Amino acid sequence: MSVPDAGFDDAVLYRLKFARRLPTGLSELTGPMHGVVELPLHVVWSGLRAFDLDQPRQRMGLYRTVLAEGTREDLCGFLNAELLFSLWPVLRTLTGPSVRDVWEEAFPQLRERAAA
Template sequence: MERDFPAPDFEGAARTRAIQHEGIRRAVGQGRLAPDVGAAMTSPDAGDWLASQGFEVVASLDDLQGPSSGPVKIPARLADRELSGHAELGNAWQRLQLYRRLLLTGTAEQQRQLLNLELLQRMWPQRLGPPALLRAWEDRFPELRHTSGP
């Protein structure tokens, strides 16, 4: 059975992306979005999801006061079937999933409460998110570029 699918509208997608990028630039100009986050959201490798959702980055790595071990309660908006409510930081997979979610969709306040600086530095070489997001963190905190993992 042959199906007719609509032709992709690449020009329409490009117009939508241009409008989206203009909104991001306006938000940066109005001080509602940090310039480094805005640059990451509009970079060619950001991808549509990152450009439309955005992300937050703490102001200082010294703000990261999360636990280094034990169980951690996961905020409801970050939880799903894989990490349903708690993550055990001693479990490498759960720790990795939690840190990825916190970088990608966590608020700066959630990052402050749940990310541990030493763990983040040890895990950083595992590439915890999309390149554009990681670049924003590394531009803000150059010391992350030089972390060497476990």
């Protein structure tokens, strides 16, 4: 009898962690499109916590951080569906494969946007 590959189990659990946080639809992402957003400590515990959405690099940093560390409530409250859709072709390259795959499987329009 073979022992299951622990790496595979870790990858499955990691993907499940992100899948459980997903909103049921992109329309639930009603966060701001402009201005300064301060993330709570449970999302970003060191470094920059306030992000100016009108600055492209800071906007990308906020989205990357919230996708990786945010709860479902954080995703819905800090991310905006329109911005996520516009950022996705680049943002998907800045996230880990688990985040990218989970979001693109749940929301095929993101995968289509990246391919366009």
